[in-house]
Amino acid sequence: MTTLTKRSRRVDTPTERRSQDEEEEKQKGRGTDEEEDGDGKELRLTLMEEILLLGLKDKEGYTSFWNDCISSALRGAMLVELALRGRIHLQPQSMRRKPLLERKVMVKSDAPTGDTLLDEALKHIKNTQPAETVSSWIDLLTGETWNPMKMHFQLPQVRERLAKSLVEKGVLTTDKQNFFLFDMTTHPLANEKEKERLLQKLQASLLDRWTNDPHRLPRRTLALLVLAHGGDVLEKALAALPDAQYVTAGQRARDMLETNANQHSGKATNPTEEIIWAVLAAVNRG
Numbered sequence: 001m002t003t004l005t006k007r008s009r010r011v012d013t014p015t016e017r018r019s020q021d022e023e024e025e026k027q028k029g030r031g032t033d034e035e036e037d038g039d040g041k042e043l044r045l046t047l048m049e050e051i052l053l054l055g056l057k058d059k060e061g062y063t064s065f066w067n068d069c070i071s072s073a074l075r076g077a078m079l080v081e082l083a084l085r086g087r088i089h090l091q092p093q094s095m096r097r098k099p100l101l102e103r104k105v106m107v108k109s110d111a112p113t114g115d116t117l118l119d120e121a122l123k124h125i126k127n128t129q130p131a132e133t134v135s136s137w138i139d140l141l142t143g144e145t146w147n148p149m150k151m152h153f154q155l156p157q158v159r160e161r162l163a164k165s166l167v168e169k170g171v172l173t174t175d176k177q178n179f180f181l182f183d184m185t186t187h188p189l190a191n192e193k194e195k196e197r198l199l200q201k202l203q204a205s206l207l208d209r210w211t212n213d214p215h216r217l218p219r220r221t222l223a224l225l226v227l228a229h230g231g232d233v234l235e236k237a238l239a240a241l242p243d244a245q246y247v248t249a250g251q252r253a254r255d256m257l258e259t260n261a262n263q264h265s266g267k268a269t270n271p272t273e274e275i276i277w278a279v280l281a282a283v284n285r286g
Contacts, residue, residue, distance in 0.1 A: 043169060043194055046115065047077040047084075047223055050198055052162045053171065054233040058195065061175055061186030063159065069283075073231030074158055075141040076279040078121045079105070079134060080223045080272070085113055087122055089271035090278060091131070099262050100278040101285065104131035108271075117161060124153050134278040135285065163187040171195075202228060202237045206249035214256050215267050223276050229257045230283030258284070 045053070055063045055070045063070055082088045091104040107126045112119050121141060125132075132140065139145055143154030166172040171194050172187040189195055205221045214222055228234035234257075238249050261281035268274045 043171070043191075045166075045169070045171070045194075045198075046118075047081045047220070047227060048074050048117065048158075048162055049166055049169075049171075050224060051077050051227050051231050051233065052159060053166065053195060053198060054202075054228055054237055055231060056163075056172070056187065056189070058189040058192075060177070061172070061188035062177075062184070067232050069230060069232040071142050071158070072138050072144075072283065073227050073233075074162070075121075075138045075155070076134075076230055076283065077223075077227050078118060078141065079137060080227070080275055080279060081115075082113070082118055082122055082125075083272040083275035084219065084223070085118075087111070087113065087118075088125060088275070090134070090274045100265055100274070100281045101133055101135045103274075103278070104133055105137055105275075106131060117155060117158065120155055128153075134275065135282040138279070138282055160185070199237050199240070202234070203241060203245075203249060206238070206252045207241075207245055210252060214264065215269070215273075219270065219272050219276065222273070223279075225253065226257065226276055226280045226283070229253065230279065 051070065051073050052063070055067060057064070079088065087107065087109050088105055089108050090100070091098075091106055093103075105125055107122070110122060110126050113122065121137075124141070125137065140150055140153035141155050143151065145151065145153075163172055167174055167187060167190075171189070171191045173190040175186045175188055176183050177186045178184075201221065202224060205217060205225060211217060217225075225234070228237060234253060235250070238246055238253075241249060257280065261277040261284065264280075265274050265277040268277065
């Protein structure tokens with residue numbers, strides 16, 4: 001993974017939504033995810049869909065062949081999304097405090113999320129004993145393991161399945177492109193406003209809405225920054241900024257993301273934040 005240089009449907013029941021919203025509102029000065037996204041009328045995307053959308057070339061409709069980080073970022077996004085929905089958390093700390101990457105992922109609830117990819121990942125986590133760490137799950141779900149007994153954990157065709165979901169939501173369209181010896185299905189951008197909204201959200205988090213304290217960022221925004229960094233698409237999201245703003249946003253991103261995630265996790269006020277910092281520790285380790 002390269003870093004910034006100096007030179008962007010689950011169907012919860014009403015009861016579940018209310019309980020999650022109330023928990024969010026109890027945290028220090030933070031609103032709910034719905035409040036973060038405005039009046040709640042915007043199209044709601046999962047973190048996986050947002051990371052794929054950031055990585056896709058708008059006109060060509062496919063991710064860069066040179067980006068070998070986005071697959072891991074998408075699996076990290078699944079873990080964070082499961083945590084945001086109250087399905088998983090990290091093994092509680094004991095008297096002998098363990099680093100993030102040594103703490104196991106535990107299932108809090110195995111209730112279906114309504115999202116096929118998330119439910120497949122959750123099923124693997126639930127049925128695996130002994131439990132695995134965040135770093136191990138990212139590798140296993142990506143298929144990066146030398147153990148043939150664990151190859152079944154790999155989730156197939158993740159990018160294509162996410163792209164089809166974005167097509168159904170009207171964000172992408174479907175096309176075919178010829179690459180000399182074969183034709184490849186591509187998914188060019190159809191909804192420029194949705195991509196622009198996502199870019200502005202990332203840019204604003206490092207500029208207009210910058211708090212100088214990552215623990216005051218809404219959790220979904222913090223997760224998006226961490227995952228965009230891990231998927232090597234954050235610099236691309238900031239590229240359209242004027243030079244002065246690009247330098248400011250890039251420096252703030254480096255200060256926050258190229259840091260000791262274990263120290264940040266010690267200030268976490270919610271189990272979801274611990275998962276986010278564990279994902280950051282995993283991508284920085286790689």
